[in-house]
Amino acid sequence: MPNIPAVRSFERSRELQATLHHLIPGGAHTYSRGSDQYPEFMAPVLTHGQGCHVWDVDGNEYIEYGMGLRSVTLGHGFQPVVEAVCSTIAGGVNFSRPTTLELDAAEDFLDLVPAADMVKFAKNGSDVTTAAVRLARAVTGRIKIAACHQPFFSTDDWFIGTTEMSSGIPGFSRGATAGFRYNDLDSLAEVLASDDVACVILEAATSTTEPEPGYLEGVRRLCDEHGALLIIDEMITGFRWSEHGAQGVYGIRPDLSCWGKAMGNGFPLSALAGKREYMELGGLRTDRERVFLLSTTHGPERGSLAAFRAVVEEYAHNDPIARMEHAGRLLVDGVQAAVCEEGLADYVQLAGRPSCLTYITRDSDKTPSQAYRTLFLQELLKRGVLGQSFVTSAAHTDADIEQTVAAVRGALPLYRRAIECGSVEGLLEGRPVAPAVRQYAAPRRIESPTASTQTSPPG
Structure with a gap:
C-alpha cells in the first residue's frame, strides 16, 4: 500500500513544474497531462513506477489510475x-x-x-x-x-x-x-x-x-x-x-x-x-x-x-482483461457503497466499462462540476491515489482497490460539506481544473484560493 505520510509535501514538484513551464509549452507533452488538470498546488512530477504504483520527486507514493492515458494495461515495468x-x-x-x-x-x-x-x-x-x-x-x-x-x-x-x-x-x-x-x-x-x-x-x-x-x-x-x-x-x-x-x-x-x-x-x-x-x-x-x-x-x-x-x-x-475488469468491479462496488453511506449517490457517480471507469462529480444542483471534481482529486491525492479517472490495469490488486476505497471514504466527508454549503470555496486549495482543450489558457479561479506547499494529513 502507498506510504501515506502525516503531511504530504508537493514542494519539489511545484519547483520542477515551474521549470517545465519555462522549457516546454504547457509544461507537459500531452494536454491531458498538464498541471491545469490537477489541483493547483498538487500536481506531482513523477520519477518512476512499478505495477500500478508511482512515485514523485517529493517521495510520495500513489496508486495510479488512468495508467499512462490508458496506454498501460499490464502495469508499469511489466x-x-x-x-x-x-x-x-x-x-x-x-x-x-x-x-x-x-x-x-x-x-x-x-x-x-x-x-x-x-x-x-x-x-x-x-x-x-x-x-x-x-x-x-x-x-x-x-x-x-x-x-x-x-x-x-x-x-x-x-x-x-x-x-x-x-x-x-x-x-x-x-x-x-x-x-x-x-x-x-x-x-x-x-x-x-x-x-x-x-x-x-x-x-x-x-x-x-x-x-x-x-x-x-x-x-x-x-x-x-x-x-x-x-x-x-x-x-x-x-x-x-x-x-x-x-x-x-x-x-x-x-x-x-x-x-x-x-x-x-x-x-x-x-x-x-x-x-x-x-x-x-x-x-x-x-x-x-x-x-x-x-x-x-x-x-x-x-x-x-x-x-x-x-x-x-x-x-x-x-487474460489481463479479466484482471482489469475484476479490479474495476471491486472498485465500483466499494466506491458506490461508500458514496451511498455518505448520502452522495446523486453527486459522485461511476460510469463505464469495468476496465475503463470514469467518475462524474456534481455540485449541489446536481450539475457536473469541474470545481467539485478538483476537490475530489485534491482529497484523493492527499490519501495516496493519483486518479483523473478510475481506469484500472491488470496490476491493480485487491489490496490496491481496498486502499483506494478507503481513500474515497476519507475524501467524501469534505465533499459532502461542499454540497451542504453549496460551494467549494474555503475547501479547495487553489483554482478548479479546466478542460484540457480550451480556447484560452487562463483557467478560472475560485474567489478566495488558499495556497500552501503542504497539505493537511488525511482526516
Whole structure:
C-alpha cells in the first residue's frame, strides 16, 4: 500500500513544474497531462513506477489510475515486456531495411483482427487516424469527413479545427468535417444524405457509453448505402475491451481501423489496419494513383515491436482483461457503497466499462462540476491515489482497490460539506481544473484560493 505520510509535501514538484513551464509549452507533452488538470498546488512530477504504483520527486507514493492515458494495461515495468525490449534492442533498434520483427509483428496483429488484411505501424494515434482519413478521401474522391461527437481523434487540422483550439487552422479544413451524435442513426443519416462524405470515423464504444442494439450495424449499413468508408478508432478499446478490439466485441467489420495506446503497454506504437483493396493504394502493387499513406522513420523500430509481441503473448496466456475488469468491479462496488453511506449517490457517480471507469462529480444542483471534481482529486491525492479517472490495469490488486476505497471514504466527508454549503470555496486549495482543450489558457479561479506547499494529513 502507498506510504501515506502525516503531511504530504508537493514542494519539489511545484519547483520542477515551474521549470517545465519555462522549457516546454504547457509544461507537459500531452494536454491531458498538464498541471491545469490537477489541483493547483498538487500536481506531482513523477520519477518512476512499478505495477500500478508511482512515485514523485517529493517521495510520495500513489496508486495510479488512468495508467499512462490508458496506454498501460499490464502495469508499469511489466517484466516480460521489459525483458523482450531489452533483449531486442541489444541487437540494434533501427535499420535501412525492414526486419523480420516487422513481419512477425504484422502477422501477430492480423491474427487478432480478422476484418483487416494489412497493417502499417506508426508511433501515435493522430498519425494513423489522419492516414485513414487521407486514404478514404483517395478511395472515394470526396473530401468531407463525418466525425462522431467524441472526445478526441487527432491533432491534425481535420479534427482539431472542430474544437475550441482551432487557432492556426484554415477555415476550409474546419468546414470539411461534419459532426454526428453517437447512438443516433438519424444524426449520421443527415450528414451522409448529400453523398459527398469520404468516411465516417467513430469509437465503437466510449469510456461512458455502450452502443445501443443495432446502432453499429446501422452505421455500417449507412456507410455502404452512401459510399463512405467506415473507420473505427480502437485507441482506447483495443486491448482494453478485447485484444480483438471493440470490433471483435460488437461484431462490426470496419473498412479501416486505428490502434495504439495499450498495444505496446506504454511503448510508442500505433497501427493502421484495413482491407487490402484500400491499403494497397499506399503500396507498390497498385495501378491506381498512389496514396502517401504512412512513411515514418521510427514506425518499425524494434523496441516497440518487441513490446507489442510480448503484450500479445501475455494476452494469449494470462487474460489481463479479466484482471482489469475484476479490479474495476471491486472498485465500483466499494466506491458506490461508500458514496451511498455518505448520502452522495446523486453527486459522485461511476460510469463505464469495468476496465475503463470514469467518475462524474456534481455540485449541489446536481450539475457536473469541474470545481467539485478538483476537490475530489485534491482529497484523493492527499490519501495516496493519483486518479483523473478510475481506469484500472491488470496490476491493480485487491489490496490496491481496498486502499483506494478507503481513500474515497476519507475524501467524501469534505465533499459532502461542499454540497451542504453549496460551494467549494474555503475547501479547495487553489483554482478548479479546466478542460484540457480550451480556447484560452487562463483557467478560472475560485474567489478566495488558499495556497500552501503542504497539505493537511488525511482526516
